Amino acid sequence: MYQFNFHSPKNIDDAINIYNSCEDPKFLAGGMTLLASMKQRLIAPSDLIDLRAINNLSEIILNKNTIKIGALCSHYKIASNNIIASKINKMIKLASGIGDPAVRNMGTIGGSLANSDPAADWPAAILALKCNIITNNRSISSNEIFTNMFETCLDESEIITELDIEIPEFFNYVKFPNPASRYAIVGVAIAKYENKVSVAISGASHTPFIAKELSEALTLNFSNNIPLKTIPSDGLNQDIHATSEYRANLIDVLTKDALKAY
Amino acid sequence: MHEISIKITINGKTYEKNIKPNLLLIDFLRDEIGLTGSHIGCDTSQCGACMVLHNDSGIKACSILVAQLNDKKITTIEHLQKNDVLHPMQEAFRNNHGLQCGFCTPGMIISAISLVKENNNPNEEEIRKYLEGNLCRCTGYQNIVKSIEEGANKMRELGDI
Ligand SMILES: Cc1cc2nc3c(=O)[nH]c(=O)nc-3n(C[C@H](O)[C@H](O)[C@H](O)COP(=O)(O)OP(=O)(O)OC[C@H]3O[C@@H](n4cnc5c(N)ncnc54)[C@H](O)[C@@H]3O)c2cc1C
Ligand code: FES
Ligand code: FES
Numbered sequence: 001m002y003q004f005n006f007h008s009p010k011n012i013d014d015a016i017n018i019y020n021s022c023e024d025p026k027f028l029a030g031g032m033t034l035l036a037s038m039k040q041r042l043i044a045p046s047d048l049i050d051l052r053a054i055n056n057l058s059e060i061i062l063n064k065n066t067i068k069i070g071a072l073c074s075h076y077k078i079a080s081n082n083i084i085a086s087k088i089n090k091m092i093k094l095a096s097g098i099g100d101p102a103v104r105n106m107g108t109i110g111g112s113l114a115n116s117d118p119a120a121d122w123p124a125a126i127l128a129l130k131c132n133i134i135t136n137n138r139s140i141s142s143n144e145i146f147t148n149m150f151e152t153c154l155d156e157s158e159i160i161t162e163l164d165i166e167i168p169e170f171f172n173y174v175k176f177p178n179p180a181s182r183y184a185i186v187g188v189a190i191a192k193y194e195n196k197v198s199v200a201i202s203g204a205s206h207t208p209f210i211a212k213e214l215s216e217a218l219t220l221n222f223s224n225n226i227p228l229k230t231i232p233s234d235g236l237n238q239d240i241h242a243t244s245e246y247r248a249n250l251i252d253v254l255t256k257d258a259l260k261a262y
Numbered sequence: 263m264h265e266i267s268i269k270i271t272i273n274g275k276t277y278e279k280n281i282k283p284n285l286l287l288i289d290f291l292r293d294e295i296g297l298t299g300s301h302i303g304c305d306t307s308q309c310g311a312c313m314v315l316h317n318d319s320g321i322k323a324c325s326i327l328v329a330q331l332n333d334k335k336i337t338t339i340e341h342l343q344k345n346d347v348l349h350p351m352q353e354a355f356r357n358n359h360g361l362q363c364g365f366c367t368p369g370m371i372i373s374a375i376s377l378v379k380e381n382n383n384p385n386e387e388e389i390r391k392y393l394e395g396n397l398c399r400c401t402g403y404q405n406i407v408k409s410i411e412e413g414a415n416k417m418r419e420l421g422d423i
Contacts (some may be wrong), residue, residue: 003263006283006329028330035325036307039286048283050330076319100395101376102313102322180308182394 001035002044008053012136012159015049019157022047027159029072029111032103057110057161060084065167071110071160076101078109087167090261094121094173099182110160113145116152116207118237119183124202125173127210128189130166135159149206168193170222172258175202176250178241185242186250190258192222199255204236204247214255224259228252268332272297273341281328288312288323291338299339299368303397310396313369313376314338320376322395339368342375350416351375351409360409362400370396374410375417382423384414 005022009015019025025047028034037043051057057072062083069078078084079095098104098112098121112122113133123146126133131142135158145152154160168191175187184203188211191198197218199211213230233248242250265280272295281290291297291314300323303311312324315337323336342349348356351371361367370393377384377392384392389410390403398406417423 001284001286003282003284005264006266006327008329008332031325031327031330032307035286035327038284039305039324048327048329052330100310101373101392102310102320102325102395103307105316105319105321106326 001038002041004038004045005047006050007047008050010053010055012054012161015051015054015159016136016157018047018049022049025049027051027114029108029114030074030106032099032107033111033115033117051110051159058108062087067165067167069109069163069165071113071162072108073110075099075104075107075109075112079104088165088171090172091125094125097121097175097177097182109163113163114152114154114160116146116148116150117183118149118205118207119178119185119187119203120208121173121175121184121187121202124184124187124189124200124208125171125191126163126165127208128191128198128200129168129171130191130193132164133160134162134164136161139164143210146207151207166193170262172261174254174258176254186247186254188251188254188258190218190255192218192262195219197222201231201251204231204251206237211251211255214251222259222262224256226252226255226259266329268328270328270331270333271335273336273338283327283329285328286324287314287326287328287331287336290328291323297338297340301365301368303365303369308395308397309366310369310373310393311366313372313396315372315376318376318379320373339372342371349375350420350422351378351413354413354416355406355409358405358409358412360401360405366396366398366400370398370406374413377410378414378417378423382414382418384410386411389414 007018023046026045028048028050058070061068075095075098126142133140170192173189175184187202189200199214202208233244236244236247238244269278301311303309307325313320314323
């Protein structure tokens with residue numbers, strides 16, 4: 001790992017001031033992605049700004065029909081939280097299916113969104129849910145945040161502070177995990193609200209995306225009788241783990257699987 | 263680059279030091295204070311050979327900076343045995359032939375203790391799932407699972423949960 005300076009600010013304003021005064025800084029949350037890339041010398045920030053000493057970024061709060069999840073909540077914390085268990089129960093399964101227990105102890109939901117890995121689990125779930133991503137200076141709707149592979153619409157010095165999720169009538173996320181890393185070869189998230197259903201897909205393309213036809217069909221008729229092959233395999237990811245045709249088929253299979261819990 | 267001063271307690275002993283910010287916990291343990299029980303088995307955070315306990319939870323010492331652990335306490339495999347008596351989880355690995363070459367074993371034992379602290383009566387399926395982040399190239403896992411079943415029972419009997 002190359003050398004860098006390390007800062008642990010106690011509040012958001014300090015974190016941003018430090019950011020603005022450094023040459024090529026990066027925010028650090030759980031480090032499960034960032035430190036791994038630094039160890040491999042894929043990136044070499046001049047400064048790391050640790051967000052974990054900032055208060056109030058790791059709370060989970062229920063407000064009537066929404067749940068606020070602090071950006072610094074670890075996957076483990078979410079997986080063992082009672083509010084999540086009672087209001088969006090299948091999120092427990094999602095959070096406890098990320099990586100392994102040690103990764104879940106450190107890795108955070110905010111880090112996962114900011115990192116925008118197409119094969120990660122939270123991005124697809126957040127995309128399917130009605131959710132606002134709150135940062136230090138604005139609120140971003142979940143369908144605007146992911147712009148490209150490992151890219152988001154966040155400004156460089158912007159910090160995600162919390163997610164504000166409208167509690168759905170039904171939610172599920174099912175993935176076909178890579179057996180080594182547990183990242184999704186394909187994952188399907190379904191969120192049903194009174195008048196709208198969204199199906200979001202991870203692992204299959206360069207960003208998580210909404211499966212439009214599936215979402216529309218399920219909005220009209222929320223049943224296991226879904227239209228098949230609505231997503232053409234051309235353009236889907238193709239690698240040593242799975243062909244694009246295989247991924248296209250998995251989308252149908254996993255969507256049906258996810259609906260079984262309804 | 264600026265060195266930073268940190269205070270970290272490892273196995274009950276407190277170290278106050280100036281360190282380079284890019285010092286990983288595993289390198290601190292192995293190279294600076296001579297605790298070579300935690301191993302390095304990969305550079306992708308996947309093998310678990312480096313695991314240590316932080317607040318009774320297993321973390322990967324290869325994927326955390328000492329700088330992130332200011333004022334924190336860490337327990338390594340070296341500190342499980344008390345007064346020459348093995349920790350019940352260590353004893354269980356010994357009784358059940360839960361290791362062959364032993365390279366993965368410190369991480370397996372730390373991970374197993376972390377599991378029992380979360381769930382004091384894990385069944386076989388839960389044990390196997392929990393070991394997702396611990397790779398063993400020798401045993402085929404059968405005896406590791408048996409060891410953890412026995413170790414968990416003993417820890418429960420002793421009220422160490
Ligand atoms: C072995 C292994 C297996 C894994 N398996 C899975 C898996 O199955 N599914 C899955 O989804 N993920 C998986 N991950 C990734 C894991 O979930 C990471 O925790 C996550 O992607 C990044 O979160 P972090 O808190 O560790 O972020 P960090 O690594 O600290 O940061 C990642 C990036 O996000 C930025 N960032 C972090 N927090 C914020 C914030 N609040 N505001 C703005 N920017 C921020 C950082 O600057 C950095 O660029 C795995 C990781 C490992 C090592
Ligand atoms: S050395 Fe492999 S996970 Fe830490
Ligand atoms: S005993 Fe050799 S790697 Fe597990």
